[in-house]
Amino acid sequence: MRCLVRERNKTRIGVTALATLAVVASGTAVVTAPEAAASFPRGEWNETAYRGQVEVIPAKDDRSDRRVLRGKVFVDRDRDSVSDPGERGLRGVMVSNGRDVVTTDARGYYELPAYDNMTVFVTQPAGYQVPVDEYNIAQFYYHHLPQGSPELRYGGIAPTGPLPEAVNFPLVESRATHTKDQNCVIAGDLQTYDKTEVEYARKGAINDLAQRHDYTGCGVLFVGDIVGDDLSLYPDVKDLTKSLNGPVRFLPGNHDLDYDARTPEHSFDTFRAQLAPAYYSYDVGRVHVVALNTVRYPCTPDVDNPDGKRPGCDDPENKPTYNGRLDERQLEWLRKDLAKVPRNKLVVIASHIGLVNYADEGSPVHQVDQVREVYDLLKGRKAVAVSGHSHSIENMKTGDLAKGWSDLFGLKGLPFPHITAGAISGDWYSGQMTEDGYPIAVGRDGGRPGVVTLEIEGNRFRERYTVTGQSDRFQTQLGLNTPTYRDWYEARQEWNANPEGPAPELGDPHVVSRDDLAGTTWLTTNFWMGSTGSRVKVSIDGGPARWATRTQQMRGEDQNVGPEWSDPHAVAQQLVHGGSVADRSMHLWRFALPEDLAVGTHRAEVTAIDSYGRRFTDALTFEVVEQR
Template sequence: MKQALPLSLLSMFLAQFAFAQTSAIGTVYNDLNKNRIKDKNETGIANVCVSNGRDVTLTDKSGQWRLPAGDDTGFFVIKPAGYGVPVNADQIPQHYYLHKPNGSPVTKTDGVAPTGPLPGSIDFPLWQQKEENRFSAFLFGDPQVRGITEVNYVMHDVVEECLGTPAKFGISLGDIVADDPNLFAEVNAGIGQIGVPWYTTFGNHDFNRGATDDRFSDETFERFYGPSSYAFEYGQVAFIVLKNIYFTPDGKYKAHFVESQLDFVRNYLTHVPENKLVVMVMHAPVVICDNRKALFQLIEKRPNLFSVSGHSHTMAHLFVGEKWGWTGAKPHHHFINATVCGSWWAGLKDELGIPHATMNDGAPNGYSMLTFNGNQYSIRFKAARRPADYQMNIYLPDEQPKTAWDTTHVLVNVFAGSPRSKVEMQLAGQTDWIPLQITPLGDPAVATMHRLSPYLDATVDGTKLDNVLGWKMDEPEISYHIWRGAMPKNLPTGTHRITVRTTDQFGQTDTAHRIFRVR
């Protein structure tokens, strides 16, 4: 008769058996021929981070890794600096493996098909590539397309002018679509024409309609882009992309980080040297996240850090301090990027049939370029289909009586301006520069545009005017990048010119001019 195992040994055996059944293993390897197959002569790469969305482990000297696995787990390699990852035909990085044995729940759009049991080994290919410490990357906010017509707007208004770019990659900040994830494929194929790897953030309009749990709100997103929280590195910069849109049981959403994301940030940052710049990427501005302090506690002691978002259809530089729960040694710079769609593709159409799409704060639709030099960064806004130096609008009457100019003020909307920008004006023929004061106001042009909105629901001969004017614009919002100053007194009769000069926090200087008449 066989002797029974002692209870302690039996428990240990069962625990080890359970661990083996709920762990994924794999290798990160140097894919010398870039065929995405681990050939016999291709060795593993040590000290590369791999994650399951919560835990982060380093590969051993053979490139092998092991992580816990659940029944809905996205595994991904964190691209290290100096290496590339495969991309698909649309330039979407293929740095992940989705483990969903039963597939996604059924919703109005398809999620991930059943993946079956865990593979014996989940292998991630990398290959060496040259990466300079100085490089640039695109930042697209909210393309937010509502159909193929607006997909075409994205292509003609923004994407086509980005072809031939020296940028190394791009990041979309969420709301790729407007509640129809079926359009991901069309948007991806178009943006992919730029020809650089493109990373994507989850937005509140990218969700699976009909999902009954926040865990399943990003199933179609995952099918196209992989895990909705992940990281990658380039040069001296580590990018952490987080899904900070949380759907509540009543179908609404809030800006929120779940515990697994906070654990992921905490665990990954233990492997990121403090001399590297960390860029936190998300859809909703960090200041509206209900548990932002939990994230702040993980990052506020890092000396090199900033964060970016979209969502608000305005552009702003926030310097986050104690008011928002930040207790770091210096304010945290959070940049709310311009949107590709502007004000949801609303407004009068131009000669090409594309709406002006001016954002609610008076800035034009467009995108930004991030430029990095080691662990330093700068941001440069680019208005869609406008010259690169179109960075402001000057508001001043064209003509007034001489007596009226003594009480007239000039307003300047510096689209990407911040409280750290310097804005000043000079009258032609004079040498003095007159400083302007930042003065949050509604943009005058947006107010004028908005007055068209009552007509958008009207009809002429049975044709709705929104076919001509586009979607109804939202209410104008306060712009936090408007400057105001008094005009010089006793201007002589005739034609005059003022020049406005602005220098931003990165030392970038722009000028613009306005011609007016005194009668």
């Protein structure tokens, strides 16, 4: 967090002084905007970005009995992060202490109850932009933890001292956040475990985003697992975000934890000190984004396992672990936050652990306990949920249903769309290296690493998935699921578990024998953002196009798992080069090849049509032989 600490008399600090000022607020050394901007690369975003920090006015005494925090939300006309005389306050702006939500009065002032270990933050209103620091990270909050965090390996939050006299939130007017057309980038699971993987991310998805200039208003939201347990890598992640072209925000994941925290109240203190509040909201255009913390650590038997479905939570002293859950304070905040949001806005519910997902549909730990309560709060609203965590790509539409959701939560269908955004790390940076210097990292669903963009018009949206290193037209992956492949799948899995003798070889995956055709061979299409309402059609050798069948209908059935439901293109890499095995997917279509195909070379042309009618074409050439 970056905060500008000023003396109570509000003496104007000149630009020269600002350029050299370095103070400590909430344990963070502050480098002010002019100095930061001087060394920042030039570009369209960098020429217009509002660089600054929250204004914190220290208390005039050390009284510890003050229980009200006051402050102002103001338009920072001269962009110096200082509330100067004549700079107008903004009325009707939401400010919160993480439990209560108030709106500013006609002059921009607010009052909030204060308590220890709170984060006070402003909800950025559409048409305005909060400051960003030299790393493009949004600055809109202040932590109050007088004695600081308990002793933690990665530091946590340094003592903040007495409650400030005031915490003021500067904003500037912004056309980029005012327009009804927005591109909101949702980036899942960067999850770097070391500096080598930081460089993989830089060469891959981060480089892709650095080339884009279409998300200046909404920015990039990283939905958790920013690092892989080593919180000392946060500065390296910040160095990555310096190259992006819009505001950057983060929410916490289960690999961003202070694992040595003894209670949930301090389990994300280092994340909070380095990157963002544990939860918050912001507006752009006609969109209200809610960033939630859905990871409770350490989970406990009384709160997390009263029904006995989460036995891993029963021994937090000796075997601490996490659970997908919102704490009661956050639920109270969410209720009050949404109560102040106009009902004609699109609400984006972002979290690390998804409210529900397909990959872990039978697991209570990897979904959110209070999913029904969240649905009730959003009843009648236009909404979409976005998440990470499962390292899979999932585009789940209104009405979709998995057996696990029904069994665990009593759901009868999704009330609005849910999107699992895949992972920048893919399958944890596994597999073969690409020519560009990062692993291909094919995921557990056969998906490729990348990011989701919500293309928003007013309060409506369309989603698109961009595979790392590829254009937006690259939306499908084709393969051949033959009896020969299925036999190899089983044999290779056994050999991988007990590698004795030569490894079974698949051979050319694009060669099909007569026996393969007689035993059913499917042409498979992995359609990254394929969903209910999407269609896939296949034409062989220029003949009539026929419809393929989706392998998972999402109508309440259990997961279809195994070689016949797998993505053969992905599995052929994974069983040889390591990583998860794509033995199930909700976005796979298959088309049975005719048994009477002539010996020789054939070409399959595939057209994938998404739920909005957008068409994507692909082709696969294969050979039919009498026998292998």
